[in-house]
Amino acid sequence: MIDAPRPAAGELLFPLSPNHCFGCGPDHPSGLRVRFFRESEGVRTEVTVGVAHQGPPGVVHGGIQAVILDEACCAAAFFTRDTFVVTGELSLRYRQPCPVDRPLVVRAAVVADEERYFVVRGELCVAGTNDLLTVGEGKFHPDRSRSIG
Amino acid sequence: MIDAPRPAAGELLFPLSPNHCFGCGPDHPSGLRVRFFRESEGVRTEVTVGVAHQGPPGVVHGGIQAVILDEACCAAAFFTRDTFVVTGELSLRYRQPCPVDRPLVVRAAVVADEERYFVVRGELCVAGTNDLLTVGEGKFHPDRSRSIG
Numbered sequence: 001m002i003d004a005p006r007p008a009a010g011e012l013l014f015p016l017s018p019n020h021c022f023g024c025g026p027d028h029p030s031g032l033r034v035r036f037f038r039e040s041e042g043v044r045t046e047v048t049v050g051v052a053h054q055g056p057p058g059v060v061h062g063g064i065q066a067v068i069l070d071e072a073c074c075a076a077a078f079f080t081r082d083t084f085v086v087t088g089e090l091s092l093r094y095r096q097p098c099p100v101d102r103p104l105v106v107r108a109a110v111v112a113d114e115e116r117y118f119v120v121r122g123e124l125c126v127a128g129t130n131d132l133l134t135v136g137e138g139k140f141h142p143d144r145s146r147s148i149g
Numbered sequence: 150m151i152d153a154p155r156p157a158a159g160e161l162l163f164p165l166s167p168n169h170c171f172g173c174g175p176d177h178p179s180g181l182r183v184r185f186f187r188e189s190e191g192v193r194t195e196v197t198v199g200v201a202h203q204g205p206p207g208v209v210h211g212g213i214q215a216v217i218l219d220e221a222c223c224a225a226a227f228f229t230r231d232t233f234v235v236t237g238e239l240s241l242r243y244r245q246p247c248p249v250d251r252p253l254v255v256r257a258a259v260v261a262d263e264e265r266y267f268v269v270r271g272e273l274c275v276a277g278t279n280d281l282l283t284v285g286e287g288k289f290h291p292d293r294s295r296s297i298g
Binding site for chain 1: 169170171172177179180200201202203204205206210211212213214215216217218219220235236237238239240241242243287
């Protein structure tokens with residue numbers, strides 16, 4: 001068990017307490033703890049993934065990349081459209097291998113507001129580069145079972 | 150650290166030793182250890198996911214479902230087409246929430262043999278039901294950097 005880190009300056013948190021989500025939960029002892037920051041039209045997420053979550057040696061498992069992109073897209077909807085969402089569809093394009101043990105950034109934003117869902121797109125890079133590794137885009141539905149507290 | 154379970158009767162293993170993959174590695178101390186079995190035209194995978202890998206309370210994180218579906222699709226290609234593959238694209242449709250702590254089954258099979266990739270489709274259900282929770286389909290490219298040992 002590791003103590004949850006303190007929020008960084010400007011860090012956005014979902015208003016959930018406790019939050020044991022594997023992707024973003026500050027209260028999860030061994031989750032990814034993806035962190036969110038507001039940026040331009042959407043959000044930026046930051047995370048470093050260790051070898052415990054690799055697929056092939058040295059490469060972040062494609063499904064773990066899906067966790068990160070899903071988190072980023074849900075956060076983009078929440079922090080720019082003020083609603084929790086559930087993921088209806090998510091399509092991933094893996095362009096280059098994603099390395100473990102390096103800081104990663106996903107930038108995500110709502111790209112279309114449809115009647116029943118948002119289309120949200122996220123792009124994953126190694127931090128400090130514009131070298132696109134993986135792209136995710138999907139349909140995210142407002143979640144009427146959860147409201148902002 | 151938990152000892153790796155012995156292979157079950159009929160269980161298929163990737164010829165990788167050690168295999169520390171988060172999804173399927175028998176040598177990973179805390180990974181999902183998805184297990185593969187040959188079935189009809191493809192493979193069946195079996196796994197139970199605990200609360201450590203939930204997104205919302207009680208629901209397997211969508212990205213963890215992507216891990217399972219990706220594993221199933223790669224295994225379907227490997228065990229029916231005799232080649233390791235890398236995931237080029239994976240599209241997921243989340244139809245119903247996927248529960249934690251219940252045995253899950255994915256059935257996956259190659260649905261098209263294209264010149265440069267296989268199209269593979271997988272369907273995730275709670276074991277013993279035909280109640281479709283999540284569908285994954287994608288393009289999987291033969292991996293020339295790894296050969297069957």
